[in-house]
Amino acid sequence: MTERIPRIGIGGPVGSGKSMLIERIVPILAQKGYSVSIISNDVISKEDADRMRSNLATKRGLLPENLVIGLATGGCPHTAIREDPSMNISVIEEMESQHPELDMIIIESGGDNITTTFSPLLADYFIYIVDVAGGDKYPRKGGLGIETCDLLIINKIDLAPQVGADMEIMKRDAEKIRKEKPFEFINCKTDQGVNEVVNHIIRDLLFDAKPKGTIEA
Numbered sequence: 066m067t068e069r070i071p072r073i074g075i076g077g078p079v080g081s082g083k084s085m086l087i088e089r090i091v092p093i094l095a096q097k098g099y100s101v102s103i104i105s106n107d108v109i110s111k112e113d114a115d116r117m118r119s120n121l122a123t124k125r126g127l128l129p130e131n132l133v134i135g136l137a138t139g140g141c142p143h144t145a146i147r148e149d150p151s152m153n154i155s156v157i158e159e160m161e162s163q164h165p166e167l168d169m170i171i172i173e174s175g176g177d178n179i180t181t182t183f184s185p186l187l188a189d190y191f192i193y194i195v196d197v198a199g200g201d202k203y204p205r206k207g208g209l210g211i212e213t214c215d216l217l218i219i220n221k222i223d224l225a226p227q228v229g230a231d232m233e234i235m236k237r238d239a240e241k242i243r244k245e246k247p248f249e250f251i252n253c254k255t256d257q258g259v260n261e262v263v264n265h266i267i268r269d270l271l272f273d274a275k276p277k278g279t280i281e282a
């Protein structure tokens with residue numbers, strides 16, 4: 066039996082920045098010496114996996130092309146990551162047996178609603194990402210993803226003025242609804258806040274198991 070490689074599940078509404086977050090964190094993780102594989106769930110196409118393979122593997126050589134896998138899951142996006150994660154699990158188990166040297170596997174969910182969560186059979190660490198363009202009513206509205214994830218990310222903070230989102234309200238409500246659990250504001254276009262996300266991943270998922278990188282202040 067092969068050893069389970071730590072797995073991060075990234076979920077969130079359609080277009081909130083799941084793929085772009087992955088494109089931003091993988092280079093930082095690679096630079097710190099961590100080897101990563103990406104499984105990208107899409108409902109119908111494999112477009113996001115193709116894009117990440119092109120941006121990260123082909124153009125930038127940050128990981129081998131065969132470590133970026135697209136799954137067209139069909140149906141409800143959360144079915145493939147929670148109710149019946151067998152499709153994802155079989156791809157991951159094959160990945161684990163062929164690439165035991167990997168430090169982590171990132172699983173992107175298809176864009177979904179605020180009840181999204183990952184089965185613990187599939188993911189060890191759950192990141193939920195929303196964006197300010199959804200309105201500053203999030204995170205107040207709650208939902209399983211926002212409330213229970215290990216790390217809540219509020220993305221596209223550059224767009225807050227354009228959409229009239231009050232980040233102070235979002236911060237206040239996130240603190241209230243998340244209690245002691247962490248959240249980060251980020252901008253994937255400029256990398257603002259992205260190092261903090263990587264620090265959470267290293268500290269909370271990886272550091273004890275495989276201390277390679279440093280955690281930046």
Ligand SMILES: Nc1nc2c(ncn2[C@@H]2O[C@H](COP(=O)(O)OP(=O)(O)OP(=O)(O)O)[C@@H](O)[C@H]2O)c(=O)[nH]1
Nearest residue numbers: 078079080081082083084085176220221252253254
């Ligand atoms: N202005 C701005 N745009 C962003 C930011 N992050 C992502 N985007 C844009 O938002 C769009 C959606 O980003 P994706 O990363 O494809 O979102 P996603 O959550 O993977 O989308 P699905 O997988 O289709 O649900 C793209 O056009 C990105 O360029 C950000 O921080 N600021």
Ligand SMILES: [Mg+2]
Nearest residue numbers: 083084113173
């Ligand atoms: Mg995507």
